[in-house]
Amino acid sequence: MSTVNGGDSSIKNQTVGLSRYQPTGQRFNRVTVSAGNNKKAHPPTTSAATLAQLATTNGSLNDQLLAAGSQKQDPQDVRGTTDDPEPSKGLDERSEEKLQRICGENIADDKNDIVKQRSTSSSSSSSSSDQKEEYKEAILLRWSDMPRHLQFNPYIYTGYRPVMTIWGCIASLFYVHNETINIMTHGLPVVYILVTVPSLLPWGSQGPLAAFLSWCHLIGAVSPWIGSFVYHLFMNLDRGEAIYKKLLQLDMLGIWISQSFGALPMIAASVHCLPETLWHCCLLTYSVLSFWGLLKAMNAWSPWERRLCFAPPFMMRMLVLTLRYLGISGGSPTALTHLVLQDFVAAAGGAVGALHIPEKWIPGKVDLFLNSHNIMHMMVVMAVYSMHAATLRDLAWMSNPSVCFAEPPTTFSSNHEEL
Structure with a gap:
């Protein structure tokens, strides 16, 4: 896979080391390629987080495989391990499932976040554009259009x-x-x-x-x-x-x-x-x-x-x-x-x-x-x-006291003052 192997040399070395201890490393590589292909469809910020998860997962898997190999000193045990593909097969399937689950969850989360951001921005932009359109254009109606x-x-x-x-x-x-x-x-x-x-x-x-x-x-x-x-x-x-x-x-x-x-x-x-x-x-x-x-x-x-x-x-x-x-x-x-x-x-x-x-x-x-x-x-x-x-x-x-000839008021304020 070009994205994973080219992005980080340490991840490449861990992937190669892992293939020595499991006979079905080809299947692991296919999972990695699948994850890489999914990563190509997402922004660069998402690939960094996913690569870090891959590095941590590969390191833990290598440690588990090395520990299992060191415990099997008996040739019969080693021969049994070599002849019987079931243990390595089960470990390989578990590793593959774990990788698929981690990569799938991260990619799905990233995809959901991007979809939510795009939908939120599109809805907010559409609502704001509607409000701007409401006040931007002075729409005048006819008499028949009114309530x-x-x-x-x-x-x-x-x-x-x-x-x-x-x-x-x-x-x-x-x-x-x-x-x-x-x-x-x-x-x-x-x-x-x-x-x-x-x-x-x-x-x-x-x-x-x-x-x-x-x-x-x-x-x-x-x-x-x-x-x-x-x-x-x-x-x-x-x-x-x-x-x-x-x-x-x-x-x-x-x-x-x-x-x-x-x-x-x-x-x-x-x-x-x-x-x-x-x-x-x-x-x-x-x-x-x-x-x-x-x-x-x-x-x-x-x-x-x-x-x-x-x-x-x-x-x-x-x-x-x-x-x-x-x-x-x-x-x-x-x-x-x-x-x-x-x-x-x-x-x-x-x-x-x-x-x-x-x-x-x-x-x-x-x-x-x-x-x-x-x-x-x-x-x-x-x-x-x-x-x-x-x-x-x-x-x-x-205000003139002489305006009324019969009983002229002394001042304007004294006449009808009780009002």
Whole structure:
């Protein structure tokens, strides 16, 4: 055998010495050649370990044979050993079996290790390649490919993100799809409002009422954007329809906070000059109507049903706005235009979104940009800006002690302070 005899001279000498003491050394050599042939099919690191095992085995076999030969001094015993092939035959078979077992076990173990390493590396590489492929290609689907709960606008044909994990949804911020405009138009205002608005509010410098209304305005101005941003970013999360409904409820909660807490400064300023009992009744009535709208909005499913949940608070705002226009109850005259735009633009945007205009007229043409939901988002941003401008004017107007001609308040903080 070329591999064993050429690899180590000591093993070659031991193999030759072993053939002197056993008449069936040819069979041993055949086993060695067989083991060597198996070794040729395996990496070099495996052959070194196998050769070491062969050297140890050959050495122990030579010692056993030499000891057996030295004990047989009687010619009759030697002749019997020579004439009777059975003892050497049995020893030779045992040696051959032992070698086969050692070589076979080592080679089988090495082969199993190599197969396991290759299978593990191939499986890990395939799984990692699948993960890379998932995020490498921004695969966008058609409306018909989406789950049923995400098929809410049949006039938007393409640009849908597939169902994704949390990290897949976050990664969708970095490529264009049909929710990109919706995410950006309500994500950027969060940063802008938190950076600029707090420094413009009076907070506690004009009493507890001013501080309370300042908090109402800040929370009401930022809450719809947070809820809408989270909803549109994770609406295709791979957690099923139940999680989608929770996200939709979060979006509706943000709108409700804007319609309730965000409008409290406007309600308070509009009835600022009414008697104190009527002032409290107006705020209490608006709060009750707002909570009724919240309960309805949490269980609403269709776009029209969700929008009609805010009709009672909207009608209350229209009533006090009429009183304000007539100069009966109070409010800054310079804020009147912004108050009209605040509700008119928001209502128009809601109608555009519910009617699916313009994609109903040109289906498939505005899938990524300028569809009804994009337009509604931009109109809502304009409406909240008008609310912000009106609130700043109303808070400044309420700080003037001479705004109400009948029983003018001494300070802004002393009027309705028990709120």
